[in-house]
Amino acid sequence: MRVLAAMSGGVDSAVAAARAVQAGYDVTGVHLALARNPQTYRTGARGCCTLEDSRDARRAADVLGIPFYVWDMADRFHADVVDDFVAEYAAGRTPNPCLRCNEKIKFAAVLDRAVALGFDAVVTGHHARLGADGLLRRSVDPAKDQSYVLAVLTRAQLDRSIFPLGDSTKAEVRAEAARRGLAVADKPDSHDICFIADGDTRGFLAQRLGEAPGEVVDALTGAVVGSHSGAYQYTVGQRRGLHLDRPAPDGRPRYVLSITPVTNTVTVGPAEALEVDRVRAVRPVWTGGARPGGPIECEVQLRAHGDVVPATVSLDGDALHAELRRPVRGVAAGQAIVAYRPDPAGDVVLGSATISD
Amino acid sequence: MAYLDHAATTPMLDEALEAYVATAREVGNASSLHAAGRRARRRVEESRERVAAVLGARPSEVIFTGGGTESDNLAVKGVFWARRAARADRNRVVSSAVEHHAVLDAVDWLAGHEGAEVGWLPVDAAGRLDPERLRAELAAHGDRVAVVTAMWANNEVGTVQPVAELAAVAAEHGVPFHTDAIQAVGQVPVDFAASGVSALTVTGHKLGGPTGVGALLLARDVAATPLLHGGGQERDVRSGTLDTAGIVAFAVAVEAAVKGQQEYAAHVAALRDELVERVRQAVPEVIFNGDPVDRLPGNAHFSFPGCEGDALLLLLDAQGIACSTGSACSAGVAQPSHVLLAMGADDDRARSSLRFTLGHTSTREDVDALIAALPAAVDRARRAAALRTPR
Ligand SMILES: Cc1ncc(COP(=O)(O)O)c(C=O)c1O
Numbered sequence: 001m002r003v004l005a006a007m008s009g010g011v012d013s014a015v016a017a018a019r020a021v022q023a024g025y026d027v028t029g030v031h032l033a034l035a036r037n038p039q040t041y042r043t044g045a046r047g048c049c050t051l052e053d054s055r056d057a058r059r060a061a062d063v064l065g066i067p068f069y070v071w072d073m074a075d076r077f078h079a080d081v082v083d084d085f086v087a088e089y090a091a092g093r094t095p096n097p098c099l100r101c102n103e104k105i106k107f108a109a110v111l112d113r114a115v116a117l118g119f120d121a122v123v124t125g126h127h128a129r130l131g132a133d134g135l136l137r138r139s140v141d142p143a144k145d146q147s148y149v150l151a152v153l154t155r156a157q158l159d160r161s162i163f164p165l166g167d168s169t170k171a172e173v174r175a176e177a178a179r180r181g182l183a184v185a186d187k188p189d190s191h192d193i194c195f196i197a198d199g200d201t202r203g204f205l206a207q208r209l210g211e212a213p214g215e216v217v218d219a220l221t222g223a224v225v226g227s228h229s230g231a232y233q234y235t236v237g238q239r240r241g242l243h244l245d246r247p248a249p250d251g252r253p254r255y256v257l258s259i260t261p262v263t264n265t266v267t268v269g270p271a272e273a274l275e276v277d278r279v280r281a282v283r284p285v286w287t288g289g290a291r292p293g294g295p296i297e298c299e300v301q302l303r304a305h306g307d308v309v310p311a312t313v314s315l316d317g318d319a320l321h322a323e324l325r326r327p328v329r330g331v332a333a334g335q336a337i338v339a340y341r342p343d344p345a346g347d348v349v350l351g352s353a354t355i356s357d
Numbered sequence: 358m359a360y361l362d363h364a365a366t367t368p369m370l371d372e373a374l375e376a377y378v379a380t381a382r383e384v385g386n387a388s389s390l391h392a393a394g395r396r397a398r399r400r401v402e403e404s405r406e407r408v409a410a411v412l413g414a415r416p417s418e419v420i421f422t423g424g425g426t427e428s429d430n431l432a433v434k435g436v437f438w439a440r441r442a443a444r445a446d447r448n449r450v451v452s453s454a455v456e457h458h459a460v461l462d463a464v465d466w467l468a469g470h471e472g473a474e475v476g477w478l479p480v481d482a483a484g485r486l487d488p489e490r491l492r493a494e495l496a497a498h499g500d501r502v503a504v505v506t507a508m509w510a511n512n513e514v515g516t517v518q519p520v521a522e523l524a525a526v527a528a529e530h531g532v533p534f535h536t537d538a539i540q541a542v543g544q545v546p547v548d549f550a551a552s553g554v555s556a557l558t559v560t561g562h563k564l565g566g567p568t569g570v571g572a573l574l575l576a577r578d579v580a581a582t583p584l585l586h587g588g589g590q591e592r593d594v595r596s597g598t599l600d601t602a603g604i605v606a607f608a609v610a611v612e613a614a615v616k617g618q619q620e621y622a623a624h625v626a627a628l629r630d631e632l633v634e635r636v637r638q639a640v641p642e643v644i645f646n647g648d649p650v651d652r653l654p655g656n657a658h659f660s661f662p663g664c665e666g667d668a669l670l671l672l673l674d675a676q677g678i679a680c681s682t683g684s685a686c687s688a689g690v691a692q693p694s695h696v697l698l699a700m701g702a703d704d705d706r707a708r709s710s711l712r713f714t715l716g717h718t719s720t721r722e723d724v725d726a727l728i729a730a731l732p733a734a735v736d737r738a739r740r741a742a743a744l745r746t747p748r
Contacts, residue, residue: 002675028675033690069671072690109744116741117668 002026003162004114005123006106007061007068009053011177011184012125012165014060018180019164020123021064027123029061029068032110034077035195060182071113073105080104082195086208089232092259093334096304097193099149107157121160126150129166129346130158135288137346141169148304151338151352155287166346202233214264216244219257219273231259234266237274237330244268255330275327281320281337281353288341288350291315298350299340300324302331313339313350320353333357359678359726363563363655363716364512364540370565370610370717377567377606387599388590397601404608408572411615412559413548420573420591421604425539425560427584428573429459431595432535432556433506435581437467440503440533442582449498451476451505451532453486454699455513460506460537461695474498478507483648484516484700491526499530507534509541509557513683513696513712514647515656517545524553533579539563539571543614544622544653555579559611561603565717566610570603625715626654632713632724633657639732646697646710655715658683660697660706664738665745667691669711672734678727683712 003025005017020027031054054070061068081101088095111122127139128147136158139145153161165173170189177185196204209232216226226244228234238256248254254268279302286292295314300322301307310325322337332355339350360368369377385397402416409416422428433450440447450473452464467473476494478486486507495502505527510517520536527534535556541547543564549557556579560571575581575594587596614621636643636659644660661669666682673680682691693707702710713727 028671067671067674069667070690071667074690112744113668113741116744117672117737 001120002028002118003121003123004110004119005029005066006110006125007031007057008125008190009050009056009060009184009187010125010190011174011182011187012127012170013057014064014125014182014184015173015177015180016123016125016162016164017060017066018064018176018182020162021066023164025123027064027066028119029057029064029066030110030114031057031068031070032073032077032105033070034073034081034105036074036078056184056187060184063180063182071110073109076109077101077105077195080109085193086205088334089205090209090261091334092231092261094235094332095334096149096336097195098304099152099336102149103152107153107161111157111160115160121162123162123164125165126163127165127170128163130161130163134158136349137166137343138340138349139166140346144170147340147347147349148301148336148338151287151336151349152285153287154285158287205232206230212264214266216242216266216268218248218254219267219269221249225254225268228266231261231264231266234259236332242268271329274329276329276331277324277327279322279324279331279337279355280357281322281355282318284315284318284320284351284353286315286351288339288348291351296350299342299347301338301340302328302355303335308340311339315351320351331355359723360718361678361680361713361715361723361727363719364515364653364712364714365681366562366568367565367716368718369562369567369606370613372613373566373606373610376609377602380605381602383601385601387601388588397599400601400605401599404604407608407612408559409574411612412542412557412574413550413552414557414574415577417592418549418574418576420575420595421599421607422571422573422591422595423597423600424562424569424571425457425537425558426459428558428560428571429457429506429535429537430463431573431581431584432558432575433460433463433504434467435584435594436504436533436535436556436579437471437473438582439580443580447501447503448472449474449476449501449503451478451491451494451498451502453478453480453507453518455480455484455511455516455696456506456508457512457537457539460508464506473503474501476502480516480699482701483651484511484514484646484696485648485651486518486523488519488522488526491523492529495526495530495532499532502530502532505532505534507536509536509538509547510545510653511647511696512540513694513710514658514700515540515653515714516648517541517651517653519651520554521552524555527555528553533576540653542611543618544655546618547615549574556581561607561610564610564614566607567603570600570607572607621717622654625717625719628719628721628724629655629657629715631721632715632727635724635728636731639728640735644706646700646702653714655719657713657715659711659713660702660709661711661735661738662706662709663742664709664735665742666709666711668738668741669734672737673727673730676726676730676734678730680727681712681714683710 007013007029126146127144129137138147212230215224225246234256257269258267299308300311312323338352340347385393387398387401405416405419524534533555537558555576557574562568585596646658697707
């Protein structure tokens with residue numbers, strides 16, 4: 001079997017490629033060049049898109065003795081991930097770019113090209129389990145589990161994916177990298193958003209969307225309690241940095257409840273008002289078995305590394321409804337809702353959809 | 358493995374390798390005054406004489422360097438600096454659109470950091486320069502031109518330039534003419550004095566010598582400001598302890614390549630013609646790039662319509678066939694070749710190109726292996742390219 005290992009230059013993808021070699025696959029390493037101008041991306045040991053990362057990936061491939069190439073995916077990445085990220089904020093939603101990158105780049109543009117070139121599957125260093133039963137499960141390492149950002153993948157995409165790291169903790173992966181002589185063994189984990197060089201998401205959005213001053217309104221009284229320079233600067237559930245002119249009458253902290261792009265309004269209110277017990281989502285993907293005909297009991301996760309809540313989930317055409325067993329705060333449109341079935345062998349991803357409200 | 362990338366680097370000749378090892382065993386710095394130093398110096402000077410003899414230069418015109426890139430930089434920047442220092446308004450460089458990056462980027466650097474003006478000479482669809490364009494350029498600006506640089510033969514598409522004619526035009530205007538002859542030496546007849554050029558670059562690893570050793574042939578009456586300052590070992594133009602073993606092996610290889618040029622070219626060109634013919638049969642839509650006649654004997658360069666060269670390279674590599682897209686990488690990402698673009702190709706055609714280069718170890722089996730693997734690779738590369746969203 002010929003497989004293509006996506007190598008970011010970080011420790012996870014290097015060890016994943018090494019395990020694929022050990023498993024007897026015919027492995028070719030590929031580094032995805034995602035930045036139009038690599039200097040503008042995060043520098044240092046971030047494990048994503050800098051020239052240094054590309055060299056680290058190449059060095060790891062050389063150590064493993066596999067062919068290595070760089071694929072230029074910058075145009076696709078900009079159109080499908082970066083521009084989408086900006087457009088989602090402009091529409092008052094909170095996107096997850098890593099999820100979008102998996103959906104549109106790694107397991108779409110890259111996978112399709114790989115298949116056309118005669119490869120059978122793509123190997124990545126994601127922390128998730130995908131076994132012979134075809135079910136996607138959480139990693140054994142709960143802190144590193146990435147099943148949430150993979151839950152968008154369709155059956156066809158999963159059938160051509162290999163995640164060799166799901167049964168290992170991050171510490172085990174690092175130890176193995178060191179044992180195998182991979183220099184990336186102690187490279188720090190990547191965090192944040194790879195295409196925002198300084199980590200300043202607001203500045204990045206402000207540069208692209210420009211200033212758009214508007215009002216901050218209290219949900220209870222309807223009174224204008226402050227102003228903002230762009231509604232896209234806010235995320236549902238946010239408490240800090242609201243700069244309200246007038247304190248709430250009850251003296252309690254206010255949170256962003258909603259963002260309304262049409263009127264350019266940010267609505268704030270008390271913590272309780274953030275609580276949600278129903279979630280509607282669109283474009284469901286269901287890979288954890290047959291698509292359910294009626295409501296099912298499961299657990300849902302509403303953001304990356306967010307809490308898990310028991311819920312009743314039902315599918316209705318292109319919509320997904322979830323009734324949460326207990327209210328959750330700070331559910332933002334644009335994030336994914338992922339349904340899991342608890343399982344001692346690793347919680348199984350049933351399906352996912354994009355939260356609409 | 359079928360190694361079809363001799364223009365990138367070609368295997369060392371046995372006699373060069375043996376000369377290298379034998380010399381590297383001996384101690385001695387060619388600048389030292391004792392017996393060991395004298396022995397090293399003798400080896401260096403004998404090598405200088407050998408290189409000069411076969412390339413039609415005087416020994417004093419041979420400056421040993423650390424390879425082609427250094428020689429090109431020394432010629433372009435060094436002659437520019439020296440000529441401008443002599444007259445401040447002489448700050449124009451004339452170059453061709455199809456130079457190797459070792460020249461191209463040196464010229465760009467002079468433009469960006471030294472305020473140099475650049476006159477770029479265009480090429481025709483076969484990649485050939487027209488001496489009349491140089492004549493027009495020099496008629497307009499000749500007085501202010503510090504140096505003209507144009508390669509003898511192109512490393513990507515293999516086109517051989519009318520160097521003697523170009524040099525004659527430069528000479529009419531009294532402007533020094535440098536040529537990067539890295540791909541030409543050993544492939545086509547090259548004679549420094551007879552060609553009329555003032556400076557000529559040659560490097561070891563393209564003709565059976567070691568990597569990291571080369572020479573700049575520099576006419577006695579042409580001044581060059583050094584890039585490297587230090588002991589002044591090479592005519593005060595180039596400093597650094599001489600790499601005695603490398604220089605000895607380089608000279609052995611240059612001598613063998615130049616003396617064997619005719620026989621080599623006949624053999625390799627026949628094999629190359631067979632490769633071209635069989636590629637055309639296997640992939641009828643293929644476009645053969647470069648000049649069909651004035652061409653390096655070992656070079657075959659094609660565009661494969663509807664394919665991406667880097668996908669083809671990956672697929673052929675997986676079948677044990679080594680070739681090149683010929684274009685340089687920027688940040689590891691393949692860029693469309695500036696040479697193809699200068700020849701009038703569009704972006705897609707430039708990106709669809711692949712270079713196969715034969716050399717002294719090439720055999721018919723190499724060609725057989727390529728032809729066996731090519732049709733399936735083209736098929737797959739087409740399918741992959743069809744997925745690409747329109748730019
Ligand atoms: C035409 C040409 N110029 C310059 C160079 C650079 O020479 P070197 O590799 O010796 O630095 C090469 C080969 O890489 C070449 O083909």
